[in-house]
Amino acid sequence: MELRATVSLARLWQQQGKTAEARQVLAEIYGWFTEGFETKDLQEAKALLAELAEH
Numbered sequence: 060m061e062l063r064a065t066v067s068l069a070r071l072w073q074q075q076g077k078t079a080e081a082r083q084v085l086a087e088i089y090g091w092f093t094e095g096f097e098t099k100d101l102q103e104a105k106a107l108l109a110e111l112a113e114h
Contacts, residue, residue, distance in 0.1 A: 062088055062100050069107055082111040 065088045072081035089104050096102070 062092075062104060066100070066104050066107060069111070073107075073111060078111055078114045082108065085111065 065085055069081035069085040072078070072084075085104060085108055089101070089108060092101060096105070
């Protein structure tokens with residue numbers, strides 16, 4: 060649930076132009092995981108991190 064909430068927050072911050080903050084908070088949570096990378100939630104988080112890294 061925390062990952063989903065963080066993804067939502069990161070998307071909001073991205074829309075508000077707070078890209079660095081969004082990337083930082085999402086990367087921190089994403090780094091907690093050591094398995095389950097095939098799940099929809101982690102795939103979504105990874106895609107958003109990649110998108111945030113482009114900016």
